[in-house]
Amino acid sequence: MRKNIVAGNWKMNNDLAETKELLGHLKMQLVKEPEAEVMVAPAFTNLYEAFQTLKSTPIQVIAQNMHQAKSGAFTGEVSAKMLKSIGINTVILGHSERRAHFHETNEILAEKVNAALENELRVIFCFGEELEDRKSENHFNLVEKQLKESLYQISEDNWKNIVLAYEPVWAIGTGETASPEQAQEMHAFIRNNIADAFNDDIAQNVSILYGGSVKPDNAAEIFAKEDVDGGLIGGASLKAVDFLEIVNSF
Numbered sequence: 001m002r003k004n005i006v007a008g009n010w011k012m013n014n015d016l017a018e019t020k021e022l023l024g025h026l027k028m029q030l031v032k033e034p035e036a037e038v039m040v041a042p043a044f045t046n047l048y049e050a051f052q053t054l055k056s057t058p059i060q061v062i063a064q065n066m067h068q069a070k071s072g073a074f075t076g077e078v079s080a081k082m083l084k085s086i087g088i089n090t091v092i093l094g095h096s097e098r099r100a101h102f103h104e105t106n107e108i109l110a111e112k113v114n115a116a117l118e119n120e121l122r123v124i125f126c127f128g129e130e131l132e133d134r135k136s137e138n139h140f141n142l143v144e145k146q147l148k149e150s151l152y153q154i155s156e157d158n159w160k161n162i163v164l165a166y167e168p169v170w171a172i173g174t175g176e177t178a179s180p181e182q183a184q185e186m187h188a189f190i191r192n193n194i195a196d197a198f199n200d201d202i203a204q205n206v207s208i209l210y211g212g213s214v215k216p217d218n219a220a221e222i223f224a225k226e227d228v229d230g231g232l233i234g235g236a237s238l239k240a241v242d243f244l245e246i247v248n249s250f
């Protein structure tokens, strides 16, 4: 059975003091047994603090990125092993901001996915089309290409460590959300595509999150769609009340 998941991507927000404050609110306000797996992704500098603060709660602390190499001369980068060594078990890969600002291609992302899985990290793999792709009705092809070139090299067994996050780029941080119908249409396409490339069991068991301007007032109708298993939340994850309202939207 696939799981419902709500993950907050804090991006490059919150210094240590702000991180401690937000963690405190989340810890205090989270219901004891949430209907979904709950995750937060603070910046690298605050991961250890966040992990220590939340380790006795149901909230998992995850990373926003990692480098594909084991170690070496990669100034400014962080490896899978480093993340594991401070207790982190999940990493977000392929976020559209990494693709756009840091030139992460499908090929680089395939290497990152492989490195994460080899180190027994769970991967939240992000992908999604730009506005031009949707306008030219190329969005299904584009999404299929992103999945094929970065993910379909993995073994069947490794799918248990994959979570997908469909994030149309035109909806990220813009206040413009995909309609629940648009999200459902794409999520169903993704599941069928995985069933064709692998098998139906894998397709039915992988959680597919939607990301792009999910807020407390639109989360419930998006999460109600059959193939939407939760959300990757940017802006609204920076306020504990908003994030937890989204967590409680199932």
Ligand code: PEP
Residues within 6 Å of the ligand: 009, 167, 171, 172, 173, 174, 175, 211, 212, 213, 214, 232, 233, 234, 235, 236
């Ligand atoms: C994101 O960055 O993954 C995201 C979905 O951001 P926002 O919720 O702010 O659109």
